[in-house]
Structures are given as C-alpha cells and as structure tokens.
Amino acid sequence: MEHPAAGIPLCLLLLLMTSTSSCFFSEASARINHGGGRQVLAPAAGQNSFPPVKLQIMDQYVVVGNGIVEVNLTNPGGSMTGIQYNGIDNLLEVVKSETDRGYWDVVWKGDGIIKKKGALDRLECKNLTVITEEEEQVELSFTRKWSSELQGKPVPLDIDKRFVMRRGSSGFYTYAIYEHSQQHPAFQLANTRLVLKPRKDKFHYMAISDKKQRPMPLPEDRVPPRGQPLAYPEAVLLVDPIEPQFKGEVDDKYEYSMESRDIKVHGWMGKDPSSSVGFWQITPSSEFRSAGPLKQFLSSHDGPTCLAVFHSTHYTGADLMVPFEAGEAWKKVYGPVFVYFNSLESEASSSSGTGMSLWDDAKNQLMVQAKQWPYRFLGSRDYPLPDQRGGITGRLSVHDPEISTRNLPPTGGWVGLAAPGDPGSWQLESKGYQFWTEVEEDGSFSISNVIAGQYNLYGWVPGFIGDYKYDAVINITPGRSIEVGDLVFEPPRNASTLWEIGVPDRTAGEFFIPDANPNYINKLYIHQEKYRQYGLWERYAELYPEADLVYNVRTDDYRKDWFFAQVTRKKGDNGTYEGTTWQVKYSLDRTYQNVNYTLRIALATANGAELQVRVNDPSSAVPLFTTGSIGKDNTIARHGIHGVYRLFSVVVPGSLLVDGSNTVFLTQAINTGPFYGLMYDYIRLEGPLSPNPPRN
Structure with missing residues (x-):
C-alpha cells in the first residue's frame, strides 16, 4: 500500500518536515502526560494534517506507523524485521532472517566466554512496555533483566531498548539504556552498536561525506570465487564481481571508517544520489560515544550495512576494553539515533528547480535534528533534558616562548569535557560522556548541553605537542554555565x-x-x-x-x-x-x-x-x-x-x-x-x- 508521503517532491516534503519539526518544539506547545512519567510536546495548532501515530501489538510482532513510515519489530525481542516507506514493503534485507535485519548488539568478555574476540549478544529482550501511546507519539521499551541463572550467556547488563515514532516524521528514533549494578558480575565490554541492513536490491550507492560517495559492490562479490580474501579477513580483492566496474578493486569496511567528530549522517541510496529513496542514519551529538572526537568508528560499508557504533576497540585496541568490577554501579544512555528516509521522484530535482539531492536533504535533516538536541520528547528519565544540563565557556591561548613572547591563538584547537583523569586520558575513556568543541579564531569556546557531573577540561592544538588539561575539576550543574576565563596551554618544552x-x-x-x-x-x-x-x-x-x-x-x-x-x-x-x-x-x-x-x-x-x-x-x-x-x-x-x-x-x-x-x-x-x-x-x-x- 502506498503511503501518503509517497511521490511528494523532496522540496515540498522537506518544507513540511522542517516546519513540523520546529513546531513540535515550540515553547507554546501543549504538553501531554504519559505512563513513563515524562511529558511529550504536542505539535502546535494546524500541524495535525499528518496522520496520527498508530500502534498495533500482536503475539510475535509490534507495528508502529505514522502514515509515512511503518516499523515492524519482534515482540518482545525488539529486533527490527521490516521498515515500510514510499510504497516499498520492506527497506530492510528480506533475504536475511528476521533477527538479522536491524538490531542492537554487544561484544563482551567474562567468565565462561572462550572466544578470543568475545561473545556476541544481539540483545534480544524479554518484555515489552508501552511508554507513550498518543496520536503525536509512540515510544516502546523492550527490556531484559540479567540474573545469576544466565551466567555466561547474555552480557551481564540490564537492557532497555527504546523506539520512538512521531507524527509527521519521516523516520524513527532509537536509543538504549545499559545498566550494571551490584547484582551483576565482572565483565569487559568490547563493542556495542546499532546495525541496520538495507536491501541489496534497492540500495547500491553509499554516501558517508560530501567527498566520500560511491556505488558499492554486492555482498556476493566478496565470496570466493568472485572475491579473493587478502591478508586479513575484512579485505577482499574483487576478481569476478557481478558488476564489472568493481573488478580489480579491494573492498574493506575499514576503508570507510571515520572520526567520531565527522560521523553525523551517512547511509544509502539506489543507483545514484538522484535515486528515489534514501536510507540514512543521523546522530546530532557524539556525547555518548567512547574516547573523544578523534576516535575512529565504522560507518556504512558493503552489505549494504549502516552502523551506529557507540563503543569499539578499533584503532585503539585492548586499552579501550571497558572493565566492570563485580557489583560496580554504572548506567549509560546510548543514542538516540534518528533513522531517516527520504524520497525523490526521478524528475523532481529538475522540475522543482531546487537541485536538492537525497544526500543534500539528509544533511539538511541533520541540521534540523541538531537544533532540537537534546530532545525533549524521550520517555526515559535517564536521558537528561535541556534544563537538566549545564555548560562552560572560556578562552584558550598557547604560550610557547620558542615561537613568540606573546600568547598565540589556538588555531584549529579543540577543547572538551570528559571524566577526570590525566592529560590525554580522554582517548581511553568510555564509561562516561564527553562534550567537545572546536575553539574560535580568538580562542574563545562555549560548550552547552553538558550532562551534570564532574569533569576535567582537556584540549589540544595542532602545531603544538602534548595535551592540555585545566587543573581544577569542573562541576557541571543543571541550568548553569560556568565561565573559566582565560586559559593558557604551555606545550612541553625544555629548550x-x-x-x-x-x-x-x-x-x-x-x-x-x-x-x-x-x-x-x-x-x-x-x-x-x-x-x-x-x-x-x-x-x-x-x-x-x-x-x-x-x-x-x-x-x-x-x-x-x-x-x-x-x-x-x-x-x-x-x-x-x-x-x-x-x-x-x-x-x-x-x-x-x-x-x-x-x-x-x-x-x-x-x-x-x-x-x-x-x-x-x-x-x-x-x-x-x-x-x-x-x-x-x-x-x-x-x-x-x-x-x-x-x-x-x-x-x-x-x-x-x-x-x-x-x-x-x-x-x-x-x-x-x-x-x-x-x-x-x-x-x-x-x-x-x-x-x-x-x-x-
């Protein structure tokens, strides 16, 4: 069945989406109570032209849709089995098993785990709770509690996976809360991520940045005899690909890794940027990712595969394994990630006169989402709202007497808040949240929407060796921005x-x-x-x-x-x-x-x-x-x-x-x-x- 948004020119769809989103967050918007204890902002008057969000719960499945997008999840596991959009019955890979199309997972090590790289847990849950069910929004919670009878099987964490669909939104949000408490044994967290696998017959063109876009080979091309494995498993030489244009190329998912600070939007299209449907993953903030803005993570790669990696040891190694002691109290919210879909009729780009491609629209949607961050509509009390956050401002300069007797502007420098530690320790920090920004030309900086807690202020400046660290511990409190004044970074130098x-x-x-x-x-x-x-x-x-x-x-x-x-x-x-x-x-x-x-x-x-x-x-x-x-x-x-x-x-x-x-x-x-x-x-x-x- 064709959705109401199918065939709408991109420029009009974008206008509707943007105006709707901004209205959702109007200060004058009404508030709606729901079972989770939080409040959801309703759209302003006149914005109810989109169909209401509807929820259907069956024995083995849960279906939530808003007339634009429809998502099918397993009940009570919480795996994504289908996404319907723009008249396509399923954007996810239909030839894969239902629990191998869209899911959260964890790789971990602990007692009873003998695999060298750790055990893989797909985070299949045991219970479903409806947090919000209103015409404006539905939020679902899939949970799993760990118990001693499960020793050595699932990861020893309590899991709460959330899915949120909003009225008029061309996509859905997903986030998760992991908790380790005094009932949980010791273990090490190696990797956790959200995995989405679009259909290989629908999505062939990958875009991870303005300059890094290309058509991609098929997964069959990686398998012998079409593909020849190279020196390590991820790298394959394409010797007889289905599409001859890829012959002689090397395909390797690590060729498409990116620094955390650059992973904002990435995903897939059909044959090219003017194709009819786009499948995107948007992360307005990287506060929940491990190891700071320079940490490299996988993004999209052959499969097709579209990843949101929150923690991994890639480009760092075992030093970034997250160790938990038995009974250690810890809780963290990963995400939300916005999974976004857009469409463009073949003639729309020329007839509309906008010249906008699916990629351009996805970048525009990133800006829309970034203006709304941190979101006000999530139902979990563990996700801090804007009024539960604080900020910090200041000015940084560099003093190196070998170069100048005067303090120098920190051109290209970065400063950030991370857990207290030694200079540079943020590179290996993963249990908490990190908040970073690039300094202005005059050295001034402002970091807003910081989750309340204790931090050190760190930094580095290209052109100078070493790491900066502000001596005092910064205590961020809700609703307050701290001014630290003029700070001076003195890079290491003896002569x-x-x-x-x-x-x-x-x-x-x-x-x-x-x-x-x-x-x-x-x-x-x-x-x-x-x-x-x-x-x-x-x-x-x-x-x-x-x-x-x-x-x-x-x-x-x-x-x-x-x-x-x-x-x-x-x-x-x-x-x-x-x-x-x-x-x-x-x-x-x-x-x-x-x-x-x-x-x-x-x-x-x-x-x-x-x-x-x-x-x-x-x-x-x-x-x-x-x-x-x-x-x-x-x-x-x-x-x-x-x-x-x-x-x-x-x-x-x-x-x-x-x-x-x-x-x-x-x-x-x-x-x-x-x-x-x-x-x-x-x-x-x-x-x-x-x-x-x-x-x-």
Whole structure:
C-alpha cells in the first residue's frame, strides 16, 4: 500500500518536515502526560494534517506507523524485521532472517566466554512496555533483566531498548539504556552498536561525506570465487564481481571508517544520489560515544550495512576494553539515533528547480535534528533534558616562548569535557560522556548541553605537542554555565628546537604516502586520503629492499623522504619479517657535555611495537630509551593515519653527542608480522642555547 508521503517532491516534503519539526518544539506547545512519567510536546495548532501515530501489538510482532513510515519489530525481542516507506514493503534485507535485519548488539568478555574476540549478544529482550501511546507519539521499551541463572550467556547488563515514532516524521528514533549494578558480575565490554541492513536490491550507492560517495559492490562479490580474501579477513580483492566496474578493486569496511567528530549522517541510496529513496542514519551529538572526537568508528560499508557504533576497540585496541568490577554501579544512555528516509521522484530535482539531492536533504535533516538536541520528547528519565544540563565557556591561548613572547591563538584547537583523569586520558575513556568543541579564531569556546557531573577540561592544538588539561575539576550543574576565563596551554618544552621532523597534528598524514599497488586499488581514494589504500605496508620493503630509511634533517623533506609508517620488512617468501631501524642524521656546531638535551617523539599510532632509541651507537646492547611493547591500534592494517596519541620525552645526555655529525637510531624491534609497527606524528630535538642547564 502506498503511503501518503509517497511521490511528494523532496522540496515540498522537506518544507513540511522542517516546519513540523520546529513546531513540535515550540515553547507554546501543549504538553501531554504519559505512563513513563515524562511529558511529550504536542505539535502546535494546524500541524495535525499528518496522520496520527498508530500502534498495533500482536503475539510475535509490534507495528508502529505514522502514515509515512511503518516499523515492524519482534515482540518482545525488539529486533527490527521490516521498515515500510514510499510504497516499498520492506527497506530492510528480506533475504536475511528476521533477527538479522536491524538490531542492537554487544561484544563482551567474562567468565565462561572462550572466544578470543568475545561473545556476541544481539540483545534480544524479554518484555515489552508501552511508554507513550498518543496520536503525536509512540515510544516502546523492550527490556531484559540479567540474573545469576544466565551466567555466561547474555552480557551481564540490564537492557532497555527504546523506539520512538512521531507524527509527521519521516523516520524513527532509537536509543538504549545499559545498566550494571551490584547484582551483576565482572565483565569487559568490547563493542556495542546499532546495525541496520538495507536491501541489496534497492540500495547500491553509499554516501558517508560530501567527498566520500560511491556505488558499492554486492555482498556476493566478496565470496570466493568472485572475491579473493587478502591478508586479513575484512579485505577482499574483487576478481569476478557481478558488476564489472568493481573488478580489480579491494573492498574493506575499514576503508570507510571515520572520526567520531565527522560521523553525523551517512547511509544509502539506489543507483545514484538522484535515486528515489534514501536510507540514512543521523546522530546530532557524539556525547555518548567512547574516547573523544578523534576516535575512529565504522560507518556504512558493503552489505549494504549502516552502523551506529557507540563503543569499539578499533584503532585503539585492548586499552579501550571497558572493565566492570563485580557489583560496580554504572548506567549509560546510548543514542538516540534518528533513522531517516527520504524520497525523490526521478524528475523532481529538475522540475522543482531546487537541485536538492537525497544526500543534500539528509544533511539538511541533520541540521534540523541538531537544533532540537537534546530532545525533549524521550520517555526515559535517564536521558537528561535541556534544563537538566549545564555548560562552560572560556578562552584558550598557547604560550610557547620558542615561537613568540606573546600568547598565540589556538588555531584549529579543540577543547572538551570528559571524566577526570590525566592529560590525554580522554582517548581511553568510555564509561562516561564527553562534550567537545572546536575553539574560535580568538580562542574563545562555549560548550552547552553538558550532562551534570564532574569533569576535567582537556584540549589540544595542532602545531603544538602534548595535551592540555585545566587543573581544577569542573562541576557541571543543571541550568548553569560556568565561565573559566582565560586559559593558557604551555606545550612541553625544555629548550630551543635544534631540528624537527613533521607537523605536530596527531596524525602521520603529512609524511610520504606511496601510491597503491595497482593490483589493490579502491577507486574512491586515488585522489584523496591515499592512506586508505590496501597493502601500503608492503610498499616499504619495495622502496627499501635491503637498507632502511636514512633521513638527513638538513637536506631531506619529510613530505617526500619520511615513509608514513615504520613497519617490518618481509624476508623473501618464507613468511618471516624483520624489525627496522631508521636513522636521523644531523649536525651540531657545538655540543655541551655537562647538560641534557631532550628528544621529543610523538607517535600517531602503534601496534604491537617497541620503539628503541640509540644515539651515535647503533650496536649498543642497551638502548638509551625504549617504549617497551606498546599499542594494539591495528591502524596499519585498517587503513588509518592515527590511533592513540603518545608523547615520549627522551633525555639525551650531552656526553653522547659530538661536534659535527650525529645520528639518532630509531628501531622498531618487534617483527611478528606485517602489521606490527608505528606511525610518527612529530620528532624534535631540543638543546640548550648555552652550557647552562635548560629549564624544566
């Protein structure tokens, strides 16, 4: 059956949707009580032209619809089995089982779990409660309580999955509340996400940003003999795809990962952006995601698959496993995520004169949702409303006497509130919420809608090493914005720069990234983000088959002469690898024997690596400095350019240096396989300007 919105030109549908949404949140709107104890804002007068929201509960299914979208969920499991929109009976993949089309899941480790990567729990629930059932809105709660009889089976959490449909909305909202209490045993949370699987016969074109859009291969193309598995399971060479245009390309879901701060809207269309239906996932806020704005998560990828990942160890490793002690009290709200659908008749873009595509409309809907965040209409008391939140304002500047005697504006800098800890600890923080913003040109910043609680204020500024942390704990209270005044970030420095390599921006993106092997190409990344190409780690041995990289700070250019990743070298065809030692050569006109120099090494990522530092004596049995084994970021294999940022300050006694030519030897000693290595962000040698000891 065709829905009322089917065939409406996008420009008109967008106008109706936008005006309706804004009216839903009018201060003059009436309030409606409901069983959950919260209040729902009703639409203003004149906005009831859309059909009311209707709910139908059956023995095995629950159906909720508003005349535009209809969602079918299992009862009481809470899995999405069908989404009807624009005359299409189901947007979800019908060839999959009903519980494998749209669901929340968790990967976890604990007693009784023997799988290396942990156990997968689809969070099938046991009870259904109707929180709100009004013409303007329906909210459903699917819950599951953990008990000791379930030890080792489901994740030891109490689960509450919510689904919300509103009148006049071309989509629905979903969020979940996880709770660990004194009845629950210890365990570790590895991954949790929302998974949506659109139909492969309807959705072929994927868009995750303005520049990253493309038609995608089919899942059958990844299976032998059409697909050839490569060095790790996620990467497949398409040797005989159904659509010949994909032949010779590498398909890998990690090629489409993004930083948390950039994951706002992504999804799928038909053949191209002018197709008739769009399937989108919109997240106006990233406050509930783990590990801050630079943490990388999967987004959309082949399948088709459309993900909202809230917590994962990708690009971080085991350091981001969330440990819970037995009886530890914890509760967190993940989401809401808005699942949005739009439609466009084939002639609408030209006849309407708007030039708006499905992607453009999805971005516009993101702005609509962002203006409404935090939502006022959710029924859970665990989701803080706007009047239960606070904020913080201030101004940040940078003081580095090597560059200027005056404080400098923090161009491109970010500040954020996260759980109290050490500088940079927000990279590994996952139990609480985080709130970040980019500072203005003059250094001013304002963070609003912060959930009440205690935080530290953190930050970093491109162009300067290290992490900023405000000394005092910030106590955010409802309805109040705290002014912290003028703050000064003093990046680590002991003395003047003698030489430097790279740009301190927390990535290895400025270094030399080779062209991909033509046998392993993703066409999307030929002219952008070259590091996304498969197999770049193999290019190092091709460029340096016998001897390792030697870099002369006086004559070489890090953009051309410093390979972006220090990886192992494959030895012949016997499947073994060897560690690598890079040399940094430089000259000093005069050295001081009785003082210390400082070597600053900022790493953009590390995976099973051990960085050893030696100065002028490569054969020394004991290195001057070693990191020990660090990192499980797996950034090299997953086509990233950064993982966890690490800064090391190595004391170099002046007695090790000589007047004239000197060499720093950087050895990555672990040689277990091709993906063990590290990426540098920036290296700098500091030295005193006189024989007097440098300041601390």
